[in-house]
Amino acid sequence: MAVELADVDESVLTGLWELAVRDAAPDEVTPPLGGPGWNHERHEWFLAYHRSATGLDGPSGEKSWAVMANGELAGSVRLKRIPAAEATGAGAGEAETGIWLGRSYRGRGIGSAALALVLAAARAAGVSRLSASTTGGNVVAQHLLAAAGATLEPDPEGAVSAGFVL
Numbered sequence: 001m002a003v004e005l006a007d008v009d010e011s012v013l014t015g016l017w018e019l020a021v022r023d024a025a026p027d028e029v030t031p032p033l034g035g036p037g038w039n040h041e042r043h044e045w046f047l048a049y050h051r052s053a054t055g056l057d058g059p060s061g062e063k064s065w066a067v068m069a070n071g072e073l074a075g076s077v078r079l080k081r082i083p084a085a086e087a088t089g090a091g092a093g094e095a096e097t098g099i100w101l102g103r104s105y106r107g108r109g110i111g112s113a114a115l116a117l118v119l120a121a122a123r124a125a126g127v128s129r130l131s132a133s134t135t136g137g138n139v140v141a142q143h144l145l146a147a148a149g150a151t152l153e154p155d156p157e158g159a160v161s162a163g164f165v166l
Contacts, residue, residue: 003113005065005077005121008050012066015073017046023102024075056081056095056125063121067101067114075101077114079122082131093128106140115148123166130164 006012020029021038030049034041053064062080066073082094097118101111122130132150134141136158146152150162 001109001113002070003074003110003117004068005114005117006068008053008064008066008076012073013047013050016050016066016076017043019073019075019102020046020100023104024100028100029076050076053078053080065118067099067105067110069105069108069110073102074105074110075099075114077118079118079125079127081127093126094131095122095125095127095129096131096133097122098132111141111144112147115144119148119164119166128166130166132162132164134160134162136160 008016020026026032026036026038026042030042030045033039033045050064052060053062054060055063056079060080061083062078064076064078067075067077077099078097080096082096097115099111099114099118101114119130132145134145136154138160142152142160142162145162148164150164153161153163155161
């Protein structure tokens with residue numbers, strides 16, 4: 001399966017929104033805004049988020065990409081710099097990542113391939129430590145992160161933090 005990351009322009013953004021509504025749960029893709037389900041607040045957040053996440057060295061310090069699998073939109077992945085004041089390590093060169101895939105694209109190696117591409121992008125951008133998080137019940141995400149080389153640390157509230165040294 002050919003997996004690549006694509007910049008998010010308006011056409012891709014429209015396709016990502018349609019994929020999210022059709023093939024993902026709202027809480028997998030957006031913060032819990034405006035109540036349950038796909039609603040106006042979630043739609044507005046989704047558009048604003050992707051429009052602002054244009055580059056690690058831009059105002060948001062964040063970049064989002066569409067995950068493409070054999071030329072089809074499969075989901076989205078992000079990379080965000082952590083300001084030195086909030087960093088857990090030495091400060092410089094820390095970032096976090098997150099990914100969502102449509103249900104019909106899961107379990108096919110796409111997440112692993114996309115994560116490998118994000119790790120390469122992070123290294124190329126001078127990131128030395130990368131973090132991610134998931135829930136304690138999301139064993140698939142935990143396996144994906146561990147298989148890519150992350151150290152996993154559960155917390156008492158049920159979240160699992162993942163850390164990569166690049």
